[in-house]
Amino acid sequence: MTNRSMPPISRRTLLTGAAGAATLAVAPGLRAPAIAQNAPLKVGLMLPYTGTYARLGKFIDDGFRLYVERKGGKLGGREIAFVQVDDESKPAAATDNMNRLVGREKVDVVVGTVHSGVAMAMVKVARDTGTLLIIPNAGANDATGPACAPNVFRSSFSNWQPNYPMGKVMFDAGHRNVATITWKYAAGIEQMVAFKEGFAKAGGNVVENLTLPFPEVEFQALITRIAQIKPDAVHAFFAGGGAVKFVKDYAAAGLDKSIPLYGAGFLTDGTLAAQGAAANGIKTTLHYADNLDNPANIAFLKAFKDKTGHVGDIYAVQGYDAAALLEVGMAAAGGDVKQRDKMIAAMGAAKIDSPRGPLSFNKAHNPIQNIYLREVRNGRNEMVAIAQKDVDDPARGCKLT
């Protein structure tokens, strides 16, 4: 509708997971039911390939493709073909983009996305059309809360999960009065509410909740405000380019020396190289740490490095696990997506040996997973402790049983 809101699905971005499957994927005539079993499974990747979250989208994409490649280009015996859409992290275009994938491209499964607002629009279309959706990042509580549906899964986290355990962590570190700072959008607000819930339960007090509109990055006025109110510590949520700038500005203002900075793990994940020394000592909670030494993580990091030349991170893991989850479903249905009930039941009961540690799902299809306390050392998010084991999400408002 607007020029900035409609990213393309071009012929050239129609990529296939397996060589030779390309022609099958784009030739609509071959999608006849009789040979549906042989036609590749069409996976729509709706991710941010541009904008603040572009790098995150790329890593999720790489992670997903890596898993498929490691399985020989097949999941549950079906070849995989990909259709890519850039959602630009713009909620306004989300419904339109999702409709293109479902209505025009006729994909079997949609995987996406990073931005919560976009993801919620996708959940809505998925609910209306019954399309199978796997969310590989966006943590909007609602997606596995009031808006939960049998055909909607999440391979990442709910905003509640990494933040609630942080309350106890910070209280135990001796902080009583804490200021929070975040972007004022659904993800930021939900994360801070969860932190406040955990912190209040532990006995602490949030003295001020500072916000600025998403995705603004002019932090100077708010940093001055933090220096003025002098809390014991600050809990922050930003991600991508905004996280880089916040951590640098915070250090440039000298606050890192007097007021320790904590955060949801996204503050320092995938952005450490750009943050440099400014990030040293920041403690965050997340469902992953860079130096987890379980075999699955070691194998994953090596394979990811070989494929992309980059060091894998949580976003790549979430993409990787989304493919693993899809494989569980495809295997149970014998590669036939028409056997939805079997597929969904198997995915809901999946126990995945994820690089992040043991991963299972609750009734709302949100992950149950460990939340780790990490500290930035040597340019890595190194694990300090398990902040809380097997954290489930309360899934408030979800009517699935």
Next chain:
Amino acid sequence: MMPRWLVPLVLLAIAAALPFGVSTYYVQFIGKAFIMGMLAMALNLAVGHGGMVSICHAAFFGLAGYVLALMSPGYDPASLVLTLPVAAAASGFVALVIGALALRTRGAYFIMVTLAFGEMMFFLFHDTDIAGGSDGTYVNAKPEIAIAGHRLLDLASPLAFYYVVLALLIATIVLLTVLLRSPFGHALAAARDNERRARSLGFPVYRIRLTAFAISGAIAGVAGYFATAQFGFVAPEMLGWHLSATVLVMVLIGGLRSVTGPLVGALVLIGLEEVLKASTDYWKLAEGLIVILIVLSMPNGVRQLWPLIFGATGDAATRPARVPAEANHV
């Protein structure tokens, strides 16, 4: 050649028969294009007929969407009969207020001021808690007309939605045509062509322009209402100036001096985008260059091409009517 009166009837018949010929995706797509056409025609009342170059019509468009979203009761459908007039009135009223301020200025100021006020509306919904902030908000059920629990019209059906939009499109064309042929329309044109002369003839120029601006805002609101209903979602971007400028491009493509030209412009531009997107990754570059080319070579829109294609006719819209310099002065 067909007789001229037959052309609209044939077009209408094609539009009415369309849902039976193409897939649901394209019915939705054409419906979206019609809604943008309605917005472009509304904008042209201000720009082409009133000489007021506004870059804030997306704000009126989006505002109506927000009114629908805020009036929709949770997961139940809102009443069309109740919410549509309120949404249109809200857009019209805001257009009246912005217009009252902006019309105190002239020329380039007017453009900048409308641009700025449009962005104010954008930030109003982007930065505050009114309705979901930058995330936007959802309309979970499409509006309906129901009497005593009995559903007369349910927009949830794509077919019903399409025909309602088509009907409103025709209503908009009729309304604008009647309006522009009335004494009010002549006064508006007179004020555009020569403000001083219009003043000396005793026309209340300010009031005439303000009225036209408000009506144009209200029609933009109706379009925005249906755009929101169609996708069940409204976000601040719907109020942003990129959309305003895009619609202005539609108006220019279609031609400033006719009622239905902007509709043609909307269909051309949206069709062009769809084709460009499917054929190149750099569709914005192509579109940008095409816009520049049109501005430089065809000040009266692609309608200028029609005589070349169909042979010269006496159609008023194809006459090379250069925009008079006075049009700048509003």
Next chain:
Amino acid sequence: MDLVTFGVQLLNAVQYGMVLFLVASGLTLVFGILGVINLAHGAFYMLGAYLAYWIATYTGSFALAMAGGVAIAFVVGLLLETVFIRRLYGRDHLAQVLLSFGLILSIDEAREILFGKDVHSVAPPAWLAGSFQLTDNLSYPVYRLAICAFCLVVAALIFLVVTRTRIGMIVRAGAENREMTRVLGIRFDVVNRYVFAVGIALAALGGIVVAPVSTVFPGMGDGMLILSFVVVVLGGIGSVAGAAIGALLIGLTDTFGKVFFPSVSSVLIYVLMAAVLLWRPNGILGRREV
């Protein structure tokens, strides 16, 4: 709010206002003298930031990035004037708006082809990288002060050129009465070309200067464009002094708005604009008719 914090916020406000001035002064010059509304002004701000990132990455020198970025923007400005903008003189504003909108789309895409679409950060020059202690727990980055100082110097230069030199006289005369100046034998096609290029270079310079304190990202020109328009509307079209006043007013409104009314701070700017319009429809230092 204690006095020290107030002082720091004031500093933030002024620094923000100075950058705004840099960008808006280019816009107001181009409009005042050429009579062309350039919506693509913000795109050049964005382009400047990307050029700074690109040159700084390859050469490691911020000074080179600055010189190179401004020079490239200036040349691009000359080219654009010759190819497109000169065809707009005397055309209605609608054509100008749309042509520059077409330019925005093209420049956005060109940037994507040349520099990609990632978010980047640029390191300030090493000798400005430090910060100094302001209050017991707050230090202030030296670079932000340097921005203030630099913008002041540029502002002073612009004033000097416009009010004290022959070029400035020609430029002012052209804005007041084009026909008369032409009779005096002044080549307006040349003046126009250079004024446009300078305007573009100022926008790019703004982008370059903020690159180290802001991040460099694709949509950064949009917000700046609108704010520059508001600055020009507040100050009066074509008035450099007005642009300075307008920019500082917006810097103050935005910074203190963020502190006291965080959720409506962006709206406050426009409320300010509406108030000024009611009071003086042609801006604070604007001429009666445009």
